[in-house]
Amino acid sequence: MANNQNSIKNTELDGRMSRDVESVIPKKRQDVLKWYGWGYKDSKFYVxxxxICFQGDQYPLEGCQLPYFTEWVRKKFDIIVNDRNGYPKMPESFPQPTINQSFVNAIKDSDISLSSQGEDRLIRCHGQTLHDIYLLWKNAYQRIPDFVVWPKNHEEVNRIVNLAHENNVVLIPYGGGTSVSGSITCPQNEHRMICVVDTSQMNHMLWLNKENLTVCFESGIVGQDLERELRKLGLTVGHEPDSYEFSTLGGWVATRASGMKKNVYGNIEDLIVKVKMVTTRGTLERECSAPRVSSGPDFNHIIMGSEGTLGIVTEVVLKVRPLPPVKRYGSLVFPDFDSGVRFMREVARRRCQPASVRLMDNEQFEFGQALKPIKGLVGNLVDYFKKAYVSKIKGIDLSKMCAATLLFEGEREDVHRQEALIYEIAKRFNGFPAGGQNGERGYILTFVIAYIRDFALNHEIVAESFETSVAWDRCSALCKNVKQRVRDECKKYNIDFFLISCRVTQTYDSGCCIYFYFGFRHTGLERPVETYEAIECGAREEILSNGGSISHHHGVGKLRNKWYKKSVSETGLRLYESAKLELDPKNIFALGNLIPEETTDGVTSKL
Ligand SMILES: Cc1cc2nc3c(=O)[nH]c(=O)nc-3n(C[C@H](O)[C@H](O)[C@H](O)COP(=O)(O)OP(=O)(O)OC[C@H]3O[C@@H](n4cnc5c(N)ncnc54)[C@H](O)[C@@H]3O)c2cc1C
Structure with missing residues (x-):
């Protein structure tokens, strides 16, 4: 009988699909990834x-010269780019580690992979905020992790968490290190030993159930590895945050991530069937894999968005879909941003969103155009006629025009139907199709744009993005007011050269997600990052007063924790604190996310 049951279980879970996944990112991350900035070591903008040129054979801009971008930078920031190499060198010495010997000995005895080398510690002390990267460039971190461990599976995580709890050692769960909220940055005032738990060696596919279309992965799997493995089987999860080359499944869960194709596949909360989190009180996991359960509050939602403060996610069961037979890009041009927003609202009202639809304002549209590589005479002529068509025949003011990029996925007929409907709706708002090539470029550039920040830093420009979500009736006003607030703040700080632009990246029944880019030239400014932060803080206040949220997908982290209480109410904050006190009474997951450090100490002092 027992055998019979086991075999049923095996067939259900198709254990034969269990496999090791070779990751594009090795255990020694710094062999492949830049230690001081974004992405692959061999990919960058340079002069x-x-x-300005781009190198990086993972990307279609590889080897391209970018004359329009060079000119755009000159005009926008009054900068003549040069080939100075101001990139930092890996320091030769590192902050002294704080060692809890009894913890270290127990880890060694458990045969868990570990390192106390300075380089391994430094590259895991930060995420990707401007603040983090700037501190790294200036070699100004006072506090970095003291120790790194690489568990291989759920059991090893259990052992690490128990040992940390026993020995009062702080643990920081670390996935891909792509956080843009300061969430993995070491709390600078922590006196206890800090140990980073790098999940990269927990990246197995544990099982696949083709009948239920569910798959179980360990949490350290990197997005591009996960999709590559599933694609081999004709499947996809379809979760593609712009960071998916480097971010991990555990990170997505812990930050409540959103992917660009959420209209077809859903955000991470829609994709999760079951999730396992190791806490100091044991493992938190829903027992049943049924698709929906009415059984009190859903504790998956305690795990999602917990930002590493309650425990370590080890395994996740996700929904998968068959790969779509057709994938097609498109783009639309609108005479102005407001027409584009009305189009987006109508698409959402009719619930006919393609896999992705993103609306860019005029600044961002121009910026995207500037990233076009050098062309021959024919290319330039074609561009000239396109511009003439838009401005003369369509009567559109090029300084107001904005564009939407579209991605359709599905069965051939469904895609046809969807395209026809989208183009018909666009027409009602004076939009017209601008071709699949422009759409495809828009999505491909998404991955390249992330490399600009390091180049910019090297040219005295600080830049970062921030995002929010808002109800439809406030969307246009929020965009306008936030941009104006940033302009006013820049004036206050005597900043003459800056970029503030936005796009609507996600649509929902009742509202949308808005994503801002902001950067300025800081020549002569004493504290550029602090100034940036002060302006971004002003922008967030403006967002909140316009009815926007604290974050749509970047999370709270340390960057936005001062607004967390207001966002969830006093009672909500106490509920979170109680959960924290229950699951982590010694505050070993002392990351300082969600609630500011003083309050975190408050939790500890209640013991
Ligand atoms: C260029 C760029 C583009 C981005 N685009 C998007 C986007 O389109 N959509 C989006 O949602 N986000 C985006 N982000 C933000 C970031 O990629 C996400 O927050 C992502 O989910 C973080 O995953 P990670 O594996 O890198 O986590 P990390 O940065 O390593 O960690 C983030 C947080 O999760 C916790 N954590 C990580 N793993 C675990 C685990 N196994 N158990 C418990 N806690 C854990 C950490 O402690 C930390 O608090 C982008 C970031 C960058 C730099």
């Missing part, structure tokens, strides 16, 4: 003969 040759006065022109």
């Amino acid at each position: 040759k003969d006065g022109m």
Whole structure:
């Protein structure tokens, strides 16, 4: 009987699908990834003969010269780019570690992979905020992790958490390190030993159930690895945050991530069937894999968005879909941003969103155009006629025009139907199709744009993005007011050269997600990052007063924790604190996310 049951279980879970996944990112991350900034070591913007170029064979801009971008930078920031190499060198010495010997000995005895080397510690002390990267460039971190461990599975995580609890050692769960909320940055005032739990070696596919279309992965799997493995089987999860080359499943869960194709596949909360989190009180996991359960509050939602403060996510069961037979890009041009917003609202009202639809304002549209590589005479002529068509025949003011990029996925007929409907709706708002090539470029550039920040830092420009979600009736006003607030703040700080632009990236029944880019030239400014933060803080206040949220998908972290209480109410905050006190009474997951450090100490002092 027992055998019979086991075999049923095995067939259900198709254990034969269990496999090791070879990751594009090795255990020694710094062999492949930049230690001081974003992405692959060999991918970057650089200057040759006065022109900005891009290198990086993972991307379609590889080897391209970018004359329009060079000119855009000159005009926007009054900068003549040069080939100076101001990139930092790996320091030769590192902050002294705080060692809890009894913890270290027990980890060694447990045969868990570990390191106390300075380089391994430094590259895991931060995420990707401007603040984090700037501190790294200036070699200004006072506090970095003291120790790194690489568990191989759920059991090893259990052992690490128990040992940390026993020995009062702080643990920081670390996935892909792509956080943009300060959530993995070491709390600078922590006196206890800090141990980073790097999940990269927990990246197995544990099982696949083709009948239920569910798959179980360990939490350290990197997005691109996960999709590559599933694609081999004709499947996809379809979760593609812009960071998915480097971010991990555990990170997505812990931050409540959102992918660009959420209209078809859903955000991470829609994709999760079951999730396992190790806490100091044991493992938190829903017992049943049924698709929906009415059984009190859903504790998956205690785990999602917990930002590493309650425990370590080890395994996740996700929904998968068959790969779509057709994938097609498109783009639309609108005479102005407000027409574009009305189009987006109508698409949402009719619930006919393609896999992705993103609306860019004029600034961002121009910026995207500037990233076009050098062209031959024919290319330039075609561009000239396109511009003439838009401005003369369509009567559109090029300085107001904005664009939407579209991605359709599905069965051929469904895609056809969807395209026809989208183009018909666009027409009602004076929009018209601008071709699949422009759409495809828009999505491909998403991955390249992330490399600009390091280049910018090297040219005295600080830049970062921030985002929010808002109800439809406030969308246009929020965009306008936030941009104006940033302009006013820049004036206050005597900043003459800056970029503030936005796009609507996600649509919902009742509202949308808005994503801002902000950067400025800081030549002569004493504290550029603090100034940036002060302006971004002003922008967030403006967002909140316009009815926007604290975050749509970046999370709270340390960057936005001062607004957390207001966002969830006093009672909500106490509920979170109680959960924290129950699951982590010694505050070993002392990351300082969600609630500011003083309050975190408050939790500890209640013991
Ligand atoms: C260029 C760029 C583009 C981005 N685009 C998007 C986007 O489109 N959509 C989006 O949602 N986000 C985006 N982000 C933000 C970021 O990628 C996400 O927050 C992502 O989910 C973080 O995953 P990670 O594996 O890198 O986590 P990390 O940065 O390593 O950690 C983030 C937080 O999760 C916790 N954590 C990580 N793993 C675990 C685990 N196993 N158990 C418990 N806690 C854990 C950490 O402690 C930390 O608090 C982007 C960031 C960048 C830099």
